[in-house]
């Protein structure tokens with residue numbers, strides 16, 4: 474098999490690259506990544522010299538680059554992770570989200586049609602279902618729920634999903650879609666909740682919790698996510714949507730307190746700041762379909778996963794300290810300066 478992984482220098486994409494090369498050493502794997510602020514070539518260093526691994530710097534929305542790459546490599550499978558992924562940034566500047574997340578997906582699917590693939594897998598998010606109320610713990614996201622969106626980010630991801638289903642129906646493109654809950658684990662960019670709180674706690678800086686901290690997310694350890702995508706790629710999943718996640722719901726405040734406890738830092742570092750605009754209340758996945766069809770269930774519970782994640786950030790300080798010492802400082806000042 475010859476597989477294209479877009480966005481492979483980002484958080485989930487890089488974890489997927491490591492997972493895939495370990496599980497399928499006989500396959501050829503190419504990463505296409507524009508190396509935006511969220512992409513880090515350093516992350517891929519361990520596999521860079523492997524002869525079945527290839528890296529191409531390029532923009533998924535750049536038709537010429539994408540078509541030339543497909544023509545050269547004749548991919549069998551495409552897994553599209555490439556995206557602008559941070560809700561807060563989408564609230565500040567939606568344009569780039571629409572370009573990468575919607576038009577980028579269109580260009581990739583056009584190339585997949587033109588050159589033929591056996592599977593185009595679109596990596597989606599549970600945020601396309603909107604949110605669930607906090608006082609109805611009996612409700613979960615299922616694949617047949619209508620799409621709705623609270624942020625420009627989730628609107629762009631919902632658009633990409635709709636476009637992918639349309640390409641399947643209209644052109645017969647062999648598309649599959651997965652919608653996962655919040656991932657955590659190694660190599661996550663420290664603008665997202667968990668790595669940001671770990672980095673701030675280690676520096677004895679305030680931990681900025683939006684609103685009341687009662688919002689709930691359903692945390693998915695990144696390796697569980699990678700295994701689910703691999704199963705979907707190998708299963709009979711064309712034209713199907715699979716939710717990935719489940720059984721790891723936590724309030725943001727609980728997450729932050731767990732991190733502080735493990736690092737031996739005081740809860741007085743918690744600082745409540747102004748709420749995110751349009752802040753989704755609760756995400757919670759019902760994974761019954763992927764369990765029934767493909768036998769997948771998450772293997773890492775939150776207590777184990779968060780311990781592993783904190784250990785990774787402690788052992789790999791250089792990776793994230795380099796990131797937060799640069800341009801990120803300006804971002805942090807802009808986003809949190811007068812919150």
Ligand code: NAD
Pocket residue numbers: 479480481482483484485486505506507508509510511512513531532533534553554555556557558559573577596597598599630653654655656657662
């Ligand atoms: P990330 O921001 O860490 O990485 C995104 C990667 O895409 C980066 O390497 C970046 O350089 C690359 N990229 C951005 N624009 C590009 C472009 N125009 N052309 C080529 N490459 C480009 O994101 P992530 O957290 O790894 O998320 C990966 C995918 O999973 C995204 O599609 C995201 O919507 C989805 N997702 C993420 C989560 C999560 O919790 N992180 C949850 C649900 C869904």
Ligand code: TYD
Pocket residue numbers: 559560561655664665666667669681682683684688689690725749
């Ligand atoms: P985030 O990691 O941005 O993921 P998403 O918005 O896709 O769920 O945020 C996770 C939750 O944590 C979300 O409810 C917003 C909240 N949050 C904070 O309270 N403080 C922060 O500094 C950040 C980045 C997020």
